Amino acid sequence: MRPQEDHTPLVATGFGLTLAVLAVFQVYFWREPGRIQAVEAADLRRAQTAGSELYAENCAACHGEGGEGNLGPVLNSRTLLKTTADDTLFSLIRTGVPGTVMPAWGQTYGGPFTDQQAVQLVAFIRAWEATAPEIAPVVIEPDPVRGATIFAETCFICHGENGQGTDRAPALNDPATLRDFDNAWYRNTITHGRPAKGMPTWGTVLSPQQIDDVVALISAWREGQAVMPLISMRRHLRSALFAVQQFDQPDASFHLEAALAQASESEAKDIRAMMGLLGQKDWAGAQARLLTFLPPEEIGQELFVINCAACHGVEGRGGLGKNLRDNKFIQSHSDDDLSAFILAGRERTAMDGFEGILTPEDLSYIITLIRVWQK
Ligand code: HEC
Ligand code: HEC
Numbered sequence: 001m002r003p004q005e006d007h008t009p010l011v012a013t014g015f016g017l018t019l020a021v022l023a024v025f026q027v028y029f030w031r032e033p034g035r036i037q038a039v040e041a042a043d044l045r046r047a048q049t050a051g052s053e054l055y056a057e058n059c060a061a062c063h064g065e066g067g068e069g070n071l072g073p074v075l076n077s078r079t080l081l082k083t084t085a086d087d088t089l090f091s092l093i094r095t096g097v098p099g100t101v102m103p104a105w106g107q108t109y110g111g112p113f114t115d116q117q118a119v120q121l122v123a124f125i126r127a128w129e130a131t132a133p134e135i136a137p138v139v140i141e142p143d144p145v146r147g148a149t150i151f152a153e154t155c156f157i158c159h160g161e162n163g164q165g166t167d168r169a170p171a172l173n174d175p176a177t178l179r180d181f182d183n184a185w186y187r188n189t190i191t192h193g194r195p196a197k198g199m200p201t202w203g204t205v206l207s208p209q210q211i212d213d214v215v216a217l218i219s220a221w222r223e224g225q226a227v228m229p230l231i232s233m234r235r236h237l238r239s240a241l242f243a244v245q246q247f248d249q250p251d252a253s254f255h256l257e258a259a260l261a262q263a264s265e266s267e268a269k270d271i272r273a274m275m276g277l278l279g280q281k282d283w284a285g286a287q288a289r290l291l292t293f294l295p296p297e298e299i300g301q302e303l304f305v306i307n308c309a310a311c312h313g314v315e316g317r318g319g320l321g322k323n324l325r326d327n328k329f330i331q332s333h334s335d336d337d338l339s340a341f342i343l344a345g346r347e348r349t350a351m352d353g354f355e356g357i358l359t360p361e362d363l364s365y366i367i368t369l370i371r372v373w374q375k
């Protein structure tokens, strides 16, 4: 008879091992969710870092460095982020907003970014939500008066003061045309322009808000309303100066009257004196008086709007042409060099020369203005 084998130590060892394995698993199962979370958090941080770089390079110019908004709307807003799902942000970024300056960023839509990069941008923007200020995105109602003011500063040169047309561009206040085309058509035409036919692309110069204001003006014309722009006294005086230089008495009187209506007492005395000189057809006297009244950079501003704003923006902040504020090229050239440059233009770019268009006097006013912008 074989002696009874004693399995006890083995069973004990086996049991011990099983317990050990179970214990390890136990620990593993217990720690796994934490581990997954840690990996996910690291992935999210990586995505946010990548997103923040993409944002700084591509979006900050329009939406502000911290999403506070600029040319584009505020993105760092709790209301916006709460009501906009990741999917919606993702798709907005990929497709852009057609008919506005918000470009399409997704490769599928002709933009530069992969889907992964769009996800990274969403992760970066989403991270603002926790601390985003409780402000509703600003909705500014399109305003025909603001539109009329923009029109009087930017469009009248070609389309005439009330949109009646000039030899440079067709009438815009023609009732039949206004009936045939809706606001969306006007918004689109103004934004994209017809560069080949001399109508500038305003989408790169005016903000979508400003274009909406101009469309509101056009809409008011369609309803037969006349809208007066908010033109400052100084602007009327600048217009008067140009009318005087062209020996245009009715126009000069009109602008002097309008300026007088806004003038303080001491200014009114000067303006009446100018009207007196104009009455005597003393063109040189009226011009000299207007010139002492207007600082040269303001005259430069008028000339800039007429000649340069279509490309460089009314404020010189750039568009099709470069930003002329804090501009290295301007800072590193003398007045004479700048005059020569503006007369000659730059070959193979849209910057055509102004030889035969601007007088040396005009140039000196414009240069005074762009020097002020460097400060
Ligand atoms: C050239 C200016 C410009 C640039 C650059 C730009 N945007 Fe925009 N963006 C806009 C404008 C303007 C709108 C508003 C469009 C409209 O009227 O609906 C907008 C709208 C948006 C919206 C929708 C906001 C809302 O209130 O519905 C998001 C999200 C957005 N942009 C994200 C981005 C991101 C991300 C980038 C960079 C990859 C970017 N934008 C770059 C101009 C810009
Ligand atoms: C430098 C001159 C110039 C300026 C400044 C200008 N336009 Fe034009 N615009 C034109 C010309 C030229 C056309 C006609 C283009 C064509 O023949 O298709 C035109 C056409 C248009 C049309 C289409 C009219 C139609 O019946 O087809 C609209 C709308 C318009 N402009 C609006 C504006 C607005 C708004 C502004 C100011 C923000 C402006 N334009 C500033 C030259 C100009």
Ligand code: HEC
Residues within 6 Å of the ligand: 304, 307, 308, 309, 310, 311, 312, 320, 321, 322, 324, 327, 328, 329, 330, 342, 346, 349, 350, 351, 352, 354, 366
């Ligand atoms: C039709 C469009 C257009 C008009 C109008 C225009 N510019 Fe320009 N301008 C440009 C472009 C585009 C450039 C940049 C050229 C390049 O890519 O080097 C430029 C460049 C310049 C520069 C050099 C800036 C730099 O950093 O290199 C100055 C200064 C300048 N323009 C001044 C003016 C002034 C002043 C006027 C009006 C008298 C004017 N421009 C009218 C399109 C225009």
